Amino acid sequence: MMRVRSRLALICSLLSGASLLAACSRSEPPTTGAPVTVRRLTEAQYRNAVADIFGNQIVVAGRFDPIVRTAGLLAVGAGRATITPFGVERFAALAHSIARQVVAPGNRELLIPCQPAAPAAGDDGCATLFFQQAGRLLYRRALRPDDIATPLKIARAAAAARQDFYGGLAYGLQVMLTSPEFLFITENAEADPANKDVRRLDGFSRASRLSFMLWNTTPDSTLLAAAEQGELAGQDGLEQQVDRMMGSARFKQGVRAFFTDMLSLDDFSTLEKDTLIYPAFGLAAAEDSREQVLRTLIDELVTRDSDYRDIFTTRRTFMTVPLGMVYRVPATRPGGWAPFEFAADDPRAGIQTQLSFVALHSHPGKSSPTLRGKAIRELLLCQKVPDPPGNVNFDNFNNPNSPNKTARLRLAAHATDPACAGCHKLMDPIGLALENFDGAGQIRLTENGERIDASGDLNGIKFADARGLGQAMREDPAATSCVVRRAYTYAAGRPIDKGERDWLAYLEQSFADDGYRLRPLLRRIALSNALQTISKLKPEPRAGGAT
Amino acid sequence: MSFLIKKPVTRRAVLRGAMGGTTLGVALPFLDCFLSDSGRALASGAPLPVRFGTWFWSMGHTPNHAVHPDASKLAFLEECQSLTPHAAHINYFGQFNSPLDGRPNHVHHTGWVSCRTATAPIAPGDIPAPTIDVLVSDAIGGSTRFKSIDMTCTGNPRDSFTARNTHSRNAGEVSPLALYTRLFGASGDANNAAAKADPDLMLQQSVLSGIGDQRQRFERRLGAADRARLDEYFTSIRQLENQLAVQQRGVPAGAACVRPVAPQDGPIGLEIPVAQANHDAMSQLLVMALACNQTRVFNMAFNNALSSLRRPGTAYTHHTLTHEEAVDQKLGYQPEAFWFNCRVMEALAGFIDKFTRVKEGPGTLLDNTLIFAHAETSYAKLHAVDNIPVMMIGKAGGRLKTGHHIIGHGDPISRIGLTAMQVMGLPVEKWGTGSQQTSKTITEILV
Numbered sequence: 001m002m003r004v005r006s007r008l009a010l011i012c013s014l015l016s017g018a019s020l021l022a023a024c025s026r027s028e029p030p031t032t033g034a035p036v037t038v039r040r041l042t043e044a045q046y047r048n049a050v051a052d053i054f055g056n057q058i059v060v061a062g063r064f065d066p067i068v069r070t071a072g073l074l075a076v077g078a079g080r081a082t083i084t085p086f087g088v089e090r091f092a093a094l095a096h097s098i099a100r101q102v103v104a105p106g107n108r109e110l111l112i113p114c115q116p117a118a119p120a121a122g123d124d125g126c127a128t129l130f131f132q133q134a135g136r137l138l139y140r141r142a143l144r145p146d147d148i149a150t151p152l153k154i155a156r157a158a159a160a161a162r163q164d165f166y167g168g169l170a171y172g173l174q175v176m177l178t179s180p181e182f183l184f185i186t187e188n189a190e191a192d193p194a195n196k197d198v199r200r201l202d203g204f205s206r207a208s209r210l211s212f213m214l215w216n217t218t219p220d221s222t223l224l225a226a227a228e229q230g231e232l233a234g235q236d237g238l239e240q241q242v243d244r245m246m247g248s249a250r251f252k253q254g255v256r257a258f259f260t261d262m263l264s265l266d267d268f269s270t271l272e273k274d275t276l277i278y279p280a281f282g283l284a285a286a287e288d289s290r291e292q293v294l295r296t297l298i299d300e301l302v303t304r305d306s307d308y309r310d311i312f313t314t315r316r317t318f319m320t321v322p323l324g325m326v327y328r329v330p331a332t333r334p335g336g337w338a339p340f341e342f343a344a345d346d347p348r349a350g351i352q353t354q355l356s357f358v359a360l361h362s363h364p365g366k367s368s369p370t371l372r373g374k375a376i377r378e379l380l381l382c383q384k385v386p387d388p389p390g391n392v393n394f395d396n397f398n399n400p401n402s403p404n405k406t407a408r409l410r411l412a413a414h415a416t417d418p419a420c421a422g423c424h425k426l427m428d429p430i431g432l433a434l435e436n437f438d439g440a441g442q443i444r445l446t447e448n449g450e451r452i453d454a455s456g457d458l459n460g461i462k463f464a465d466a467r468g469l470g471q472a473m474r475e476d477p478a479a480t481s482c483v484v485r486r487a488y489t490y491a492a493g494r495p496i497d498k499g500e501r502d503w504l505a506y507l508e509q510s511f512a513d514d515g516y517r518l519r520p521l522l523r524r525i526a527l528s529n530a531l532q533t534i535s536k537l538k539p540e541p542r543a544g545g546a547t
Numbered sequence: 548m549s550f551l552i553k554k555p556v557t558r559r560a561v562l563r564g565a566m567g568g569t570t571l572g573v574a575l576p577f578l579d580c581f582l583s584d585s586g587r588a589l590a591s592g593a594p595l596p597v598r599f600g601t602w603f604w605s606m607g608h609t610p611n612h613a614v615h616p617d618a619s620k621l622a623f624l625e626e627c628q629s630l631t632p633h634a635a636h637i638n639y640f641g642q643f644n645s646p647l648d649g650r651p652n653h654v655h656h657t658g659w660v661s662c663r664t665a666t667a668p669i670a671p672g673d674i675p676a677p678t679i680d681v682l683v684s685d686a687i688g689g690s691t692r693f694k695s696i697d698m699t700c701t702g703n704p705r706d707s708f709t710a711r712n713t714h715s716r717n718a719g720e721v722s723p724l725a726l727y728t729r730l731f732g733a734s735g736d737a738n739n740a741a742a743k744a745d746p747d748l749m750l751q752q753s754v755l756s757g758i759g760d761q762r763q764r765f766e767r768r769l770g771a772a773d774r775a776r777l778d779e780y781f782t783s784i785r786q787l788e789n790q791l792a793v794q795q796r797g798v799p800a801g802a803a804c805v806r807p808v809a810p811q812d813g814p815i816g817l818e819i820p821v822a823q824a825n826h827d828a829m830s831q832l833l834v835m836a837l838a839c840n841q842t843r844v845f846n847m848a849f850n851n852a853l854s855s856l857r858r859p860g861t862a863y864t865h866h867t868l869t870h871e872e873a874v875d876q877k878l879g880y881q882p883e884a885f886w887f888n889c890r891v892m893e894a895l896a897g898f899i900d901k902f903t904r905v906k907e908g909p910g911t912l913l914d915n916t917l918i919f920a921h922a923e924t925s926y927a928k929l930h931a932v933d934n935i936p937v938m939m940i941g942k943a944g945g946r947l948k949t950g951h952h953i954i955g956h957g958d959p960i961s962r963i964g965l966t967a968m969q970v971m972g973l974p975v976e977k978w979g980t981g982s983q984q985t986s987k988t989i990t991e992i993l994v
Contacts, residue, residue, distance in 0.1 A: 035770065036770075038769060038773040038776070038777070063704065063718075063725075065718050066704060066705045066716070066718055068672065068713060068714050068716065070714075077714065080713070080714040080776070081714050081715075081776075082711075082714060082715045082776045082777070082779040082780055082783075083779070083780045083783055084711075084715055084716070084717050084718070084779075084783060085694055085695075085717075085782075085783040085786045085787065086697065086717060086718060087718070087783065088780070088783035088784055088786070088787050089729075089787055089790070092751070092754075092755070092787055095754075096751070146764065150757040150758075150760055150761065151757070153757070154750075154753050154754060154757050157750075157753065158750050158753070161746065161750065162746075171750050171753070171754055174751075174754045175754050175757045175758060178754065178755070178758055178784075179758055179761060180758075180761065180765050180777060180780060180781075181761070181765065183780075184777070184780075186765075186768065186769075188768060269703075270702060270703040270705075272702075272816055272817055272855075274818075274857065274859065274860060274861070274862075276859050276860035277860060277861075277862060363862070363863075363864060363867065364817070364855070364857055364864065365857065365860075365861060365862035365863065365864075366862040366863070387651070387653060387654070387671055388654055389652075439862070
């Protein structure tokens with residue numbers, strides 16, 4: 001930390017570029033903003049919203065259309081995603097199922113604020129009250145009369161057809177659950193009285209940004225009320241809400257969602273390991289390894305409020321029995337999670353040595369220094385590794401008859417091809433440091449009988465093994481810059497705009513000043529003007545087709 | 548009246564050229580409105596309907612071991628030996644190229660995107676235009692319950708090669724049991740009398756119609772780009788409403804339509820026996836869905852673009868073998884990669900076989916189908932995108948001559964897709980962008 005701070009201090013004292021001046025100043029620099037976003041709810045957001053509005057007892061059973069990762073995050077891809085015909089079919093089926101559960105006996109008493117005059121007929125008054133309450137939460141804003149009109153009309157007709165008030169109500173609720181007002185987080189802008197050159201998010205849109213950023217779910221009634229009363233436009237009201245949200249138990253859910261996205265943990269849904277080669281790595285170990293890294297991050301960054309850079313060196317984590325079988329360590333609490341600390345001389349330290357990283361970024365039956373090196377560059381340092389060239393000669397690499405027994409030797413042969421060497425220099429020296437972990441993440445000292453050399457370097461910092469790699473990552477300014485950029489991009493739900501460079505420099509400096517702690521970083525983003533500044537819409541070209 | 552149910556298009560309207568201007572100067576489209584009311588025959592009495600589908604595989608072929616180079620006859624070599632019994636139903640296309648126009652070859656992506664969109668993608672993951680199946684389903688998919696059925700045998704719904712654009716990819720169904728439930732489950736069987744009588748269907752239509760009513764109000768708040776995205780959503784809503792309408796009124800099923808037995812809920816994944824079993828089960832469901840007129844368009848992906856197929860207990864995947872396995876000097880190829888390629892072609896042969904076992908009129912389902920099968924590279928070891936193997940399988944209702952080996956002599960690969968669309972009756976005069984743009988039909992195979 002000292003090294004980075006002193007470097008910035010020196011730069012601030014010597015240079016006077018616009019960006020650097022902004023970085024050195026103590027107040028938030030202005031931004032030009034970006035257009036409002038229209039983001040499709042992610043699977044997790046949909047599930048959380050349903051659970052928070054109607055309760056955890058409502059089962060959300062179904063698949064969701066995948067979202068394409070964009071600018072490193074699914075949160076940005078959600079801003080480009082549409083809903084395919086199959087996707088609509090699935091959302092309609094989910095709405096059908098959820099609505100029936102909501103009106104079922106046992107739930108209706110809790111979730112419907114009134115009783116119909118006659119259960120075998122429609123009751124506009126009671127239905128209106130229910131749609132007003134549920135709709136406000138589902139649509140994340142104050143309702144207009146026409147928001148209620150269609151669900152009410154359908155509920156009335158269905159109740160008459162089925163001679164069942166609750167059955168009719170379910171069809172009306174289905175309209176709301178399948179509506180674009182629910183499935184797409186649609187932002188609106190308004191004039192900014194403080195700056196006529198830009199616009200700002202309206203109160204409800206800001207409530208949604210805050211809620212999905214900090215909780216990964218729909219805004220609650222308190223937040224919507226604050227939006228409705230204009231409190232989010234003022235600093236005091238905004239701070240009050242942000243602090244309330246960060247003090248809530250849901251904050252951990254929000255941080256988990258952020259790191260799930262940043263670390264591409266959604267890839268676990270299709271992770272496969274060959275159980276003949278790695279018998280210990282079954283489905284339970286795969287599921288637990290995903291949970292393990294999230295628990296580690298929450299413990300370090302939320303519970304302990306540690307320096308973000310510690311995640312690359314920490315030996316603290318949590319363990320289950322299935323994980324213990326892969327890690328080959330005793331699990332102390334059968335059937336559940338128990339805190340665990342790797343010994344000081346253990347090769348494991350940092351999340352990049354946990355199964356969630358080394359097993360996820362490997363092949364089903366073997367390790368991959370290249371995939372691991374690429375993942376460190378792209379996920380943890382936000383550095384793009386160029387795609388492989390089209391014509392590569394792989395003859396020298398991993399030839400089964402090759403005398404080169406270790407991946408290091410095979411990759412060295414690969415690097416003799418100039419077309420490959422450029423990119424492999426970025427990936428291999430990092431990935432090879434993790435070669436003491438096989439394709440399932442289990443420790444090994446040799447490969448094909450040859451001792452593994454796990455030394456390497458990261459941007460000139462040399463190290464001897466995986467622990468050294470973690471230390472080098474800890475010292476690399478790219479790691480802290482990366483999480484700052486990802487956190488802001490995630491919160492805004494769009495790529496960083498060129499008019500936000502000063503703001504990003506300021507945010508990175510503030511992160512350093514705050515001891516690289518995640519909580520102040522997220523709070524600063526949530527309270528920023530940058531997050532609510534909106535520019536004019538930029539038109540985009542449409543796709544072509546046959547003529 | 549439902550928002551979805553549009554004013555019917557008449558033959559007269561088509562002949563006047565009233566289809567949005569797109570029919571001017573091109574051959575008359577073979578549109579659904581040319582069918583008889585029963586949906587089983589042309590007004591002229593010719594057999595119908597004609598289906599279109601794609602079958603994707605990755606890692607291409609082993610050079611000189613797949614197809615005999617002699618263009619005068621179609622003769623499959625050892626890697627494709629399993630296709631030999633079906634050679635009379637296949638047109639094989641070789642030496643068609645995928646010009647990049649200065650864009651990079653995004654390995655295992657550029658090839659299939661060129662085949663399906665006639666455009667080289669700019670960036671990894673980019674899908675610059677609707678894929679061919681989407682264009683076909685837009686034209687012929689509206690009268691059946693499902694506009695398209697998409698399947699993938701890898702266990703990952705993202706392994707799909709059908710999209711309207713980069714951010715609108717049609718996810719593949721991965722589970723045979725889920726596919727069965729969707730096609731033939733109690734509430735989802737268009738030919739099931741109980742389903743037709745379900746009053747819930749009408750109410751579901753009202754729900755969707757109510758959402759469609761929100762369109763104008765909702766889109767008023769959006770910019771142009773977001774409006775285009777939401778257009779797709781509302782189109783999907785309309786399509787689902789149409790599905791329910793079709794389900795409610797029932798679809799005339801072909802004589803061979805039989806409700807299949809529900810498959811077992813088995814494993815999904817990339818071990819080759821698992822992928823083969825799921826492919827087999829989903830293919831069986833697909834041919835019955837076609838026979839029952841549930842859909843006219845389908846997409847089957849046997850493996851993912853970076854083929855992760857593997858043999859249980861081995862460290863190397865199909866893809867890694869293509870790059871890292873040594874060429875056996877005696878054999879002249881990579882024996883393990885070759886083994887995988889053989890299994891892939893066996894899967895294709897099994898797929899074709901299922902179409903031949905469904906009788907339709909005097910012929911089979913295959914006679915009334917056009918399967919557009921292709922890879923993403925020609926020789927995976929080198930990531931080559933020229934000479935990507937493409938096949939057209941089936942006679943497309945008698946519109947195609949089959950059993951030919953067509954040599955492209957370096958012509959753009961888009962010629963094959965253009966021809967396929969024209970065979971399916973689309974009013975398409977030219978297709979593609981840059982060097983892939985073409986208006987040259989492959990006339991040798993047309994009846």
